Amino acid sequence: MFKPTTAKSAKPKPPKKGKKKPSPEQLLDQLEHGDAPPEDPPEGAPGPEEILDRLRAAGARDLDVGEVYRVEEP
Amino acid sequence: MKPLKMVNPNGWLFPKEYVDKRGYLKGKQLVTKIDDYEVTYKFHITLSDATYEQDRDYVASFLYNNKFKFKCHLLRKMKPKEEERAFTIYPEKESDVIDIVAGLINLQKKHNLTAGSPSGDGIVVPGTSGLVTYHVERINEKLLRDMDSAGAFSDDTKSWLYFGGKLDDIKVKAWLKKDGGYIGKILPKSLRVDAMKFLFGRGPLDFLWD
Numbered sequence: 001m002f003k004p005t006t007a008k009s010a011k012p013k014p015p016k017k018g019k020k021k022p023s024p025e026q027l028l029d030q031l032e033h034g035d036a037p038p039e040d041p042p043e044g045a046p047g048p049e050e051i052l053d054r055l056r057a058a059g060a061r062d063l064d065v066g067e068v069y070r071v072e073e074p
Numbered sequence: 075m076k077p078l079k080m081v082n083p084n085g086w087l088f089p090k091e092y093v094d095k096r097g098y099l100k101g102k103q104l105v106t107k108i109d110d111y112e113v114t115y116k117f118h119i120t121l122s123d124a125t126y127e128q129d130r131d132y133v134a135s136f137l138y139n140n141k142f143k144f145k146c147h148l149l150r151k152m153k154p155k156e157e158e159r160a161f162t163i164y165p166e167k168e169s170d171v172i173d174i175v176a177g178l179i180n181l182q183k184k185h186n187l188t189a190g191s192p193s194g195d196g197i198v199v200p201g202t203s204g205l206v207t208y209h210v211e212r213i214n215e216k217l218l219r220d221m222d223s224a225g226a227f228s229d230d231t232k233s234w235l236y237f238g239g240k241l242d243d244i245k246v247k248a249w250l251k252k253d254g255g256y257i258g259k260i261l262p263k264s265l266r267v268d269a270m271k272f273l274f275g276r277g278p279l280d281f282l283w284d
Binding site: 045046047048049050051052054055056058059060061062063064065066067068069070071072073074 | 075076077078079080081082087130131132134135136138139140146148149169172173175176177179180181182183184185199200201202203281282
């Protein structure tokens with residue numbers, strides 16, 4: 001649908017060392033079985049505010065929804 | 075509320091001005107370069123079919139007002155098994171990736187969106203209350219062959235891509251020619267999972283898992 005062409009190269013962030021990542025088994029489980037939408041984050045998992053802080057530190061903007069429209073189907 | 079006029083060129087809804095005369099999304103999807111690999115990532119948003127009509131207005135408005143490219147489901151097509159891809163979002167630049175996730179976290183806080191079942195061929199993005207999943211959509215031949223050399227294919231992927239105990243070059247050539255690296259038609263969707271695992275830690279959003 002969306003025909004991609006090579007856009008300006010994105011430089012991925014290098015993985016930080018010395019911090020804990022999900023184990024391959026945890027990742028595999030999530031990938032293969034999905035991850036039920038949690039009512040509350042699992043114990044020890046970063047919550048929305050911590051993730052927002054990381055995103056802001058990486059340069060994310062706090063974009064607002066703006067005017068709310070009603071989706072009009074053809 | 076003002077209407078957001080949508081079109082339906084191929085069974086999906088797009089904002090009218092996002093689509094060209096041929097029915098393709100305008101613009102250029104972000105291609106992330108990781109060493110010699112070229113990878114396109116996308117997001118899915120999963121929304122409950124029970125509250126889809128209302129939540130769709132919020133999500134579509136956020137994406138449209140901030141000029142992010144997306145498609146979403148028609149109401150009549152939204153069923154429980156389709157919840158996982160209520161919306162598909164295509165980042166066009168590197169900053170879109172983090173802006174979209176941050177914006178959706180804020181949108182969830184403000185409007186209490188109801189997540190549906192998440193997609194099984196991507197990873198749930200932390201902090202999004204299960205709303206957002208992150209996927210590899212396209213890869214290049216170098217990545218495919220390096221994954222093969224590293225033994226990174228699942229048995230399911232091998233059952234599609236191997237012939238005579240090795241990668242089927244005819245299939246690979248057909249995929250490159252017809253699908254331009256897209257995973258999900260000639261190449262099986264299980265390869266998305268394999269590629270996410272193989273690349274994990276090097277993708278544009280993977281710092282969230284550090």
